[in-house]
Amino acid sequence: MRAVLVVNPRATSTSERSRDVLVRALRSEVDLTVRYTRRRGHGVALARDAVHAGVDLVVTLGGDGTVNEVVNGLMSAEPATIDGHRTSAERRPALAVVPGGSTNVFARALGLPRGWPEATSVILESLREGRSRTIGLGRADDRYFTFCAGFGLDAAVVRRVERARRRGQVSTAGLYLRATISQYFLGGHRHPAISLERPGAPAENDLATVIIQNTAPWTYLGEREINPNPDASFDLGLDVLALRQLHVPSTARTVTQMFSRNPNPRGRQVLRLPDLDEFTLVAGHPQAFQLDGDYLGEREKVRFASVAAALRVIC
Incomplete structure (x- = not known):
C-alpha cells in the first residue's frame, strides 16, 4: 500500500522526535512518502498531488485545519484511474x-483517542485488518468541511482566536471562552440579519447567528463535548441551530443547554433544523464565516449542501 503523510510542522501537540516515531511506525505497514505543509492552503495541493499519483492512503498529522485542507484536496482532484464498478469514495485515497492540533474535533468525532501515539496504534490496527468507514461531508459553496461551519457569532469568535494566536497566545479552552465573551459583549452586529432558504419550505428570516454540524460534537471544551445539535451524524444530512436574537437571558440559557450532559437546546429564540440536504444563508450585511474552525472572512451569501458517502476514513 502506497501512502503519503502530510505533516503540519507547526502542529501544537507533536515534536520532531514524535514525528520521527510516527513515520517509523507507518513505514512498518505502508510504502510511505512524507510531505510538509509550508503555508496555509498547501495541504490542498499536497493532497491533490497524492490523488494524481494514485496513492492508496493519505495520512495527516496536524489539527483540524490541516485535515480540512487535505480533505478539500482529495475531493477536488480527479482520481488517477476511473473504474465504473467503484464508488467515487472508493476511487479516492482513504x-x-x-491528532496533532490543540482540539482535534474531527479525529475525536471518529472515535480516535486524543493522543497521537494511541490514535496511531488504532490506525495501524485498522490498516492490518482492512477496516475503513465511509462518511458524508458538508460543502459550503465550493469548499468541503468535515464537522462544522458557522455564520455569525461563532465565526467571529474564531476570528478573534486566530488574531490572538498570531500575537503568540496559545490556543486553549480559556482563550476561546475569553474570545466568546469579548465578541458577544463588544463585537457588535447583534441585530438579526440572516435568512435561511431551503427548497420546498418558507424562508427562516431574522436569524442572528447560525451553527451547522456535519457530526456531533460541534467542538470540545477540554474533555467536555459541546453539542448544539447532538443528533448530527456523518451518516445523515446537515443539522442547523440558529438563534433569532442574542439577548443575554435567552443566549445564556441556550449556551447552558449546549453545555449540559444531555443537550437539547430549545426555546423561543432557538431554531433547529435536522438532516438537511441543502440550504442557503443570506445576510443583510457581511457576516463572519468559518469552516472546521478556520476563519474564512466575511460573506453575504453561502450555499450549503450535504455530500453523502463522500470519503473513506481509517479509524
Whole structure:
C-alpha cells in the first residue's frame, strides 16, 4: 500500500522526535512518502498531488485545519484511474487522521483517542485488518468541511482566536471562552440579519447567528463535548441551530443547554433544523464565516449542501 503523510510542522501537540516515531511506525505497514505543509492552503495541493499519483492512503498529522485542507484536496482532484464498478469514495485515497492540533474535533468525532501515539496504534490496527468507514461531508459553496461551519457569532469568535494566536497566545479552552465573551459583549452586529432558504419550505428570516454540524460534537471544551445539535451524524444530512436574537437571558440559557450532559437546546429564540440536504444563508450585511474552525472572512451569501458517502476514513 502506497501512502503519503502530510505533516503540519507547526502542529501544537507533536515534536520532531514524535514525528520521527510516527513515520517509523507507518513505514512498518505502508510504502510511505512524507510531505510538509509550508503555508496555509498547501495541504490542498499536497493532497491533490497524492490523488494524481494514485496513492492508496493519505495520512495527516496536524489539527483540524490541516485535515480540512487535505480533505478539500482529495475531493477536488480527479482520481488517477476511473473504474465504473467503484464508488467515487472508493476511487479516492482513504484518509487517516493522527491528532496533532490543540482540539482535534474531527479525529475525536471518529472515535480516535486524543493522543497521537494511541490514535496511531488504532490506525495501524485498522490498516492490518482492512477496516475503513465511509462518511458524508458538508460543502459550503465550493469548499468541503468535515464537522462544522458557522455564520455569525461563532465565526467571529474564531476570528478573534486566530488574531490572538498570531500575537503568540496559545490556543486553549480559556482563550476561546475569553474570545466568546469579548465578541458577544463588544463585537457588535447583534441585530438579526440572516435568512435561511431551503427548497420546498418558507424562508427562516431574522436569524442572528447560525451553527451547522456535519457530526456531533460541534467542538470540545477540554474533555467536555459541546453539542448544539447532538443528533448530527456523518451518516445523515446537515443539522442547523440558529438563534433569532442574542439577548443575554435567552443566549445564556441556550449556551447552558449546549453545555449540559444531555443537550437539547430549545426555546423561543432557538431554531433547529435536522438532516438537511441543502440550504442557503443570506445576510443583510457581511457576516463572519468559518469552516472546521478556520476563519474564512466575511460573506453575504453561502450555499450549503450535504455530500453523502463522500470519503473513506481509517479509524
